[in-house]
Amino acid sequence: MRFIPLRCSALVLAVLATLAPAHADTVIDNANGYTLNAKNELVKFSSLAFDDKGKIIAVGGAKEVAAKAKAGARHIDLKGKTVLPGLIDAHGHVFGLGEMVTQLDLSASTSLDGALKSAREYAAANPGHAWLRGRGWNQENWKLGRFPTAAELDGAVADRPVLLDRVDGHAGWANTRALKLAGITKDTPDPAGGTIIRDANGEATGVLVDAAQDLVAKVMPKQTEAEARHLLDRSLAMIARMGLTSVHDAGMGVGQDMLYRDYADHGKLTTRVYGMIGDVGEDFDQLAKKGPLKSYKNDLYALRAVKMYSDGALGSRGAALIEPYSDEPKSHGLLFRKNADMAGLMEKAMRAGYQVNVHAIGDAGNRQILDAFQKLLPKTATAPMRHRMEHAQVVTLDDIARFKAIGIVPSMQPTHATSDMNMAEQRVGAQRIKGAYAWRTFLDQGSRIACGSDFPVESPNPFFGIHAAVTRQDAAGKPAGGWYANEAMTLKEAFRCFTLDAAYAAHQEKVLGSLETGKWADFIVIDQDLFRMVPKDIHKTAVLQTWVGGKQVYGKGPNDQNK
Template sequence: MPDILIHGGPIHTLNPQQPLAEALVIRDKKVAAVGSAADVREELHPGYEDISLAGRVLIPGLTDAHIHLLWSGLGRQNVDLDGVRSLDEALERIRQRAVQLPEGAWVRGHGWNHSLWGYRWPTAAELDRVTFGHPAILSRKDGHSVWLNSRALELAGIAADTADPDGGLIQRDERGQPTGILLENANDLAWRIVPPPSTQENQQALRDIIRVCNARGLTSLHIPEGPDTLATLQILKAAGELNARCLFHLPYRQLDDYIALGVRSGFGDDLLRIGGVKIFGDGSLGSCTCHMLAPFAGSTTNHGLPTIPEDELYAAVGKANTHGIAVTIHAIGDRANRTVLDAIEAQRRTPPGEGVVLPMLPNRIEHAQHLDPADVPRFAALDVIASMQPIHATSDMEIAEELLGGERVRWAYAWQPLQQAGAVLAFGSDAPVETPDPWAGIHAAVTRKRQDGLPPGGWHHELALSLQEALWAYVVGPAIASDEVKFKGCLAPGMLADAVVLGADPFTASPDDLWQMEVEQTIVGGRTVWERR
């Protein structure tokens, strides 16, 4: 490949030794030179490709540090209920899909949010009226609850005498009959009988969603999903069709198998790499299943629930961390976060025995949404990555005020206190729970406002970040989390040539307009993977 010269506009490198440059040279998939236009041209080999920014702006490629990639891709093929503000509208969308399906096919969908429907949970009976005998399963916006119709309940064998699984709940009416709502680990009772998509469908879903990500400047993705995703990513990689660098977090259920095989965090290369083992510590705020130290506002008994017994969590952390595997643990409630930090601290205090292999990658907490202030400094003290999704703050601010209230919301989505305490922040989207667009997240991180500009001063704006800090959490923080900071995280000689051309300079744009930032070109390893036409 010939050298590539990029020049003609500001280059924000995120390299503290050289934050701003005039020109950059790419050679053999890496940055070869950065600096003034004159100095950089002296490094060029003959026959180079010339890319003029023409006043546009170059920044390092962005990372989504928490995206459910296959789920997002497949979800684009199903009923989309995201943002639907009434149950009647949701039912009409479901009806329109059901009438298109062949007999016996499943109606699938995602994104419903009963907090937009007056906090009234939908029922199987309501779903029955619009699904015409098709089995139906639709996941809530946060993925922690599913809504089934009567046919799906029947196929799953869920009845009045079906016991709640550990860490899960079958919602029931006053007669003890299932209503059609399953929460947390009870979801598995339904998903295990839903026919999986084909390999070809998975491949197309991943191609499509990675292109969506590239179009918004994403060059790397951290993916907590199941085995089908890893298998499909490998197919795309072998075919030369994997257009984003992927860190894949292993599902917890197969932990013993990974250990037996000698699989460790960091296996792979700079395109596809193994991360940690993904463990669920609790549920979600919207489903009132995140595990809290004090009850939710308006309740004296509902603390949410853990989705894994505490002794099992401690054992899992110890087993993984002594066999070279980092842990990547979902924790939203303040009690769940404390329990995870306690488990990691207990493991760090345990003297390593003979043959112990410590993980290359740091441990992480996914979401870290609601924290007790006493636990904020523990992230840095225990080298735990705070993998957070800024857009959750602006999506959830009303429900957070209602369910948490008072002082607790001052420690919700607490990016600034975590950063000041020395924690490494790695930002993502949690798509399809939210949009995979990183600029929506950057806007939320900087303004603490929704895209409609509300609330005017930002929701608890004292917890917001500067643009520089937010970009760091989308570029450098994820590289630290994946143990790739030696070759990712800024535009400097020797670093991977992952970059994004923007239509405007985010450092001079109005913070309120960041969510509308135009991406003109996305480059992975010196290769253009997306370009505006």
């Protein structure tokens, strides 16, 4: 890979000399730095200077950067450590990540018996919890060939209600006590956009898909503000540790908005948050009264998007498919709303000035939303809003081309491919898989992919995502050669989709996503040279420091400025 040294031309220096001087308060020296520039070129630098407001005033070689630093500026010697722009997760669930840290985690369970043992131990360790919550189970990893049941969960915990979310968050596993509290019986109809899994006699088995989970959720105790603050604190700490300096929160409401503003006001928001209001109901009506919030407290927070859902997830067979599931010929999955209803809600958000970001996983879900966008964009004149499709996971080849033609940003999560490869082709078959997790196809047509993780569905570690994007393999290096490796990204493309293109998807590419003069000093220090290491080891990268707006929010090692 060829690198372009980052230098100021004589003409640029002459122009700068005529302007009022900008003074740096901090200079990062002896860095092995990488960033992208406006021409999408990967450039190297050894020094970075930023002022006391956290804005970059110089980046490049040591001499030219030092020339812009005022006398007495603080100098930090990185001794050759690698510096990158702060990484951006374009699709995560911030409060959900906090919940994952505090609830029962079944993501590592490899069998039903193991999951039940964990549930039993968690219940014993938390006798004061009126409800037991958890997430992360995946029946595909258990090789059951079916969903688990309430009766099986009763064998572990019967005295208290239990609801455990599937790994994708699109199905819940409840015990009998939870089903009874929710009033779910044989006669309970499936709600719109949801399915109650039933046995041969029509009785609920204990698994609730998509909107059916709400039947239990509505009888659970409401979260207190103190609990929400605790979750946010835990989540922000983990996000900083992962090297994420900005996240797009995919679905939030009035309570979360209040906390984000409060944390920004009091210097506690240690990552930038680009918020998406969850749907266009009561929370939207309240939050949208003053219109989209483009920037708050020096770009720490924005609320200018809406997150909606077209369908469910592939693992729980809730993703909507045009043709039936290959491994369940009686099912097409679920479209949450009729076409006209969905388009009407999208139009409401668009006319209010919001970017519309729609979860769509199956090819029918993606087609429904593409059709709606195609009709609504000329009608509302909102193409500049950079509307997005969240996941764009299984798409017909013809519809992939429509993303570029219509101008829709695919917001995709590389680790979904390596997590789903154990069942994806079983679900959709050999033909439809050609349009699934199709990053190369999107990139080759000129689409800009915004990359994320969908945490806590996946780990928030962005290096897991970069590794998956480049290798199409899991951490163990399987499968050999990569899963459908023809759809892999280059390393520079993967780097770009977690930086500049993620920033672009939030209308923030002029202030975030790269280390250039005038942008915020959001950067990370890592323990390896990302662009000279063996791709199979990318997931092993460790973050040593995380800086947001020129302030260190996480650090360890000899250069830790928090000491």
